[in-house]
Amino acid sequence: xxxxxxxxxxxxxxxxxxxxxxxxxxxxxxxxxxxxxxxxxxxxxxxxxxxxxxxxxxxxxxxxxxxxxxxxxxxxxxxxxxxxxxxxxxxxxxxxxxxxxxxxxxxxxxxxxxxxxxxxxxxxxxxxxxxxxxxxxxxxxxxxxxxxxxxxxxxxxxxxxxxxxxxxxxxxxxxxxxxxxxxxxxxxxxxxxxxxxxxxxxxxxxxxxxxxxxxxxxxxxxxxxxxxxxxxxxxxxxxxxxxxxxxxxxxxxxxxxxxxxxxxxxxxxxxxxxxxxxxxxxxxxxxxxxxxxxxxxxxxxxxxxxxxxxxxxxxxxxxxxxxxxxxxxxxxxxxxxxxxxxxxxxxxxxxxxxxxxxxxxxxxxxxxxxxxxxxxxxxxxxxxx
Amino acid sequence: xxxxxxxxxxxxxxxxxxxxxxxxxxxxxxxxxxxxxxxxxxxxxxxxxxxxxxxxxxxxxxxxxxxxxxxxxxxxxxxxxxxxxxxxxxxxxxxxxxxxxxxxxxxxxxxxxxxxxxxxxxxxxxxxxxxxxxxxx
Numbered sequence: 139x140x141x142x143x144x145x146x147x148x149x150x151x152x153x154x155x156x157x158x159x160x161x162x163x164x165x166x167x168x169x170x171x172x173x174x175x176x177x178x179x180x181x182x183x184x185x186x187x188x189x190x191x192x193x194x195x196x197x198x199x200x201x202x203x204x205x206x207x208x209x210x211x212x213x214x215x216x217x218x219x220x221x222x223x224x225x226x227x228x229x230x231x232x233x234x235x236x237x238x239x240x241x242x243x244x245x246x247x248x249x250x251x252x253x254x255x256x257x258x259x260x261x262x263x264x265x266x267x268x269x270x271x272x273x274x275x276x277x278x279x280x281x282x283x284x285x286x287x288x289x290x291x292x293x294x295x296x297x298x299x300x301x302x303x304x305x306x307x308x309x310x311x312x313x314x315x316x317x318x319x320x321x322x323x324x325x326x327x328x329x330x331x332x333x334x335x336x337x338x339x340x341x342x343x344x345x346x347x348x349x350x351x352x353x354x355x356x357x358x359x360x361x362x363x364x365x366x367x368x369x370x371x372x373x374x375x376x377x378x379x380x381x382x383x384x385x386x387x388x389x390x391x392x393x394x395x396x397x398x399x400x401x402x403x404x405x406x407x408x409x410x411x412x413x414x415x416x417x418x419x420x421x422x423x424x425x426x427x428x429x430x431x432x433x434x435x436x437x438x439x440x441x442x443x444x445x446x447x448x449x450x451x452x453x454x455x456x457x458x459x460x461x462x463x464x465x466x467x468x469x470x471x472x473x474x475x476x477x478x479x480x481x482x483x484x485x486x487x488x489x490x491x492x493x494x495x496x497x498x499x500x501x502x503x504x505x506x507x508x509x510x511x512x513x514x515x516x517x518x519x520x521x522x523x
Numbered sequence: 524x525x526x527x528x529x530x531x532x533x534x535x536x537x538x539x540x541x542x543x544x545x546x547x548x549x550x551x552x553x554x555x556x557x558x559x560x561x562x563x564x565x566x567x568x569x570x571x572x573x574x575x576x577x578x579x580x581x582x583x584x585x586x587x588x589x590x591x592x593x594x595x596x597x598x599x600x601x602x603x604x605x606x607x608x609x610x611x612x613x614x615x616x617x618x619x620x621x622x623x624x625x626x627x628x629x630x631x632x633x634x635x636x637x638x639x640x641x642x643x644x645x646x647x648x649x650x651x652x653x654x655x656x657x658x659x660x
Contacts (some may be wrong), residue, residue: 266532267564268622270652272594272608280592281612288590288635333593334612378564380620383589383612391590 140365140519141237141353142171148346148469149315152248156188159347160243161200163402167349172359172499173237175201178351180208180235184218184226184242186473187249187279197241208235214471215508216420217372218242219348219477220515226404231270242474243347264378267379268320276340276423278379278510280332283425285383286392289440293299294334296443298325300424301338301466303451308463310453310494315342316467339424341464346471348481363486366520368409369385370502374513382512396505396514397433407518409501411435414518416486416496417457418479421464431459452493461486461494476506480517486522527605527624529646538565540579542587545651548643552619563619584641585658586615591625591633609633613655624654632657 145164148157154162162168168175181203185193194211212218219242226238263269263278283297302322308314320338328337357365373395376382383391404410411434419434421427428442436457437445445451451459462482463466465475483502485491491499504517534542541564544551552561561582568575589612596657597603609625611633625633626642638658645651 264564266538267532270532270646270650271532271610271622271624271654272527272529272597272600272602272605273610274594274597274600276596277592277594277610280594281590283612284592284610284635285590330593330595332595333591337593379622380563380612381570383614383620384618436583 139353139355139367140350140484141168141358142169142173143484144170144349145478145481146243146347148313148471149344150247151245151345152229156245156249157197157200159245159345160241162199162220163243163347163349164197164201164239164241167237167241167351171237171351171353172242175203177237178203178239179206180226180229180238181426182210182212182222182238182240184212184214184473186242186244194390208238214513215368215473216422216476217508217513217515220370220504220506221372222515223352223367223480223517224515226461227367227370230352230354236521238352239349240352241347241349242477244472244474245345246343246470246472247345249345267378274332276332276335279425280335281379281425282391282429282511283334286425286428289392292440292443294326294336295322296429296447297334297339297424298322298336299443299446300421300427301325303446304421304464304466307458307461307465307494311463311468314463314468315344316463333353335423335425335466338409340342341422341466341470341475344469344471344475346469346474348474348477350477350480351485362522363488364522365487366522367517368520369403369518370407371399371516372514373398376451376512377509379510382510392429394429394433394511394514396430396516399516400434401512403503403516403518407501407520411516412481413501414457414503415499415501416461417459418461418483418505419503420479420505420507421460421466422507424466426507426511427459429511430507434503434505441442444493458496461491461496473508479504479506481517487519494504525660527608528601529652530601531647531650534649537567541565542650544579545643545653546649548651549581550554550584550641550653551579551581552617553577561617561619563621583616586613586639586655588612588625588635588637588639589614590619590635593633607651611639611655613639625656626654627656
């Protein structure tokens with residue numbers, strides 16, 4: 139179960155280092171779990187843009203954790219922190235660890251990483267057969283989006299509807315970076331980054347850190363605040379976009395393998411799409427949400443645009459999506475940005491989401507994705523009984 | 524053709540035949556000796572059947588656009604000043620899908636299913652990239 143969560147200040151944090159915000163989020167999560175730092179005996183982290191391949195050890199060292207029985211990385215970009223949750227669950231269930239700290243922090247907005255686009259490319263782009271053709275991350279998602287529009291006769295307004303709905307949620311979150319309401323016309327009037335994606339179809343670039351502590355069920359001081367991991371699934375497909383496009387079986391560029399991860403999570407939880415009270419769906423771009431809504435069974439193939447336009451993912455809708463404002467409007471501190479979907483789901487399931495609380499939230503899905511809709515993690519979290 | 528500042532690939536034992544073929548302006552891909560399929564990108568084993576026996580085989584250079592994106596902003600990248608750049612996924616006649624660019628194109632050419640043919644951009648003495656232009660009508 140998830141015993142505690144923490145977040146650093148999000149947005150622009152020029153006064154603190156990446157290590158500083160990371161440790162800040164970690165300490166908050168440990169405190170929220172009712173634990174002391176020395177109770178932590180496992181640590182998982184994605185080093186992302188940090189130069190040292192031992193960055194996870196450095197973070198543990200900074201916290202004063204001399205002996206751990208698990209300290210490792212999950213090098214899966216945006217999907218890392220969903221994958222880490224499953225690893226942590228296995229660790230506490232098997233007795234390998236008592237309390238696992240999962241933490242990540244990046245400074246994409248005011249950090250010292252020079253040429254962040256280039257750094258991002260090291261992991262997200264293939265450098266031999268794709269980057270020479272000027273493929274940036276928005277270009278990859280543009281290729282995905284264009285093919286989606288072609289296959290289903292959808293329009294860029296269908297994608298824009300996701301940005302509009304997400305902003306409605308952000309308006310209810312005092313901590314969100316972008317809170318001013320927007321319309322579909324605003325999205326379509328914003329500059330094209332890589333067609334058909336406009337600036338407002340793209341996630342923010344932020345500083346921020348987040349953390350959660352995973353412990354065995356029933357071990358915390360306040361069981362009412364324990365959040366159950368009802369089901370978790372991962373699925374990874376390919377890397378090169380041509381290979382994704384060629385596809386295999388039921389899957390291709392537009393029909394992603396997130397359905398495989400979702401099926402595992404649904405089966406473990408004994409729940410289906412209609413049972414989710416909210417879903418925090420990884421929104422690196424609007425198209426990322428669109429394909430996941432379909433592949434996870436929230437709506438039919440090619441129907442995401444109408445599903446979103448009809449208000450289903452709005453505040454008060456059938457399936458509120460990204461109630462914190464997501465990567466599109468809340469904050470996107472790189473690979474750890476997806477953690478904010480988890481911390482928000484925990485707040486919602488504890489009934490601690492204040493002005494944006496989803497009424498009687500009992501079950502929440504959280505997804506994360508990376509490498510252009512090819513690596514996915516799907517978690518279903520549940521409120522304490 | 525507009526100049527694009529190209530990040531350069533690393534040429535390895537797996538890819539040297541491919542890059543030699545584009546350098547000669549006559550692209551070859553690996554064709555599996557067992558299942559007969561072409562594969563791209565260059566690699567030591569057939570993606571489809573696992574055979575390590577293959578023959579570098581000339582391809583027609585003809586294909587259709589599977590998807591495209593017109594890159595208009597690319598801050599922080601070496602080609603930031605060279606936008607707009609048309610990025611395409613090309614489904615080759617022989618089967619594989621490769622990422623490339625569409626060059627020397629006009630209105631209506633950048634479209635899904637549009638027919639394209641390979642041309643070559645000599646980037647350095649060593650590296651020539653296969654790019655595509657609208658197929659001759």
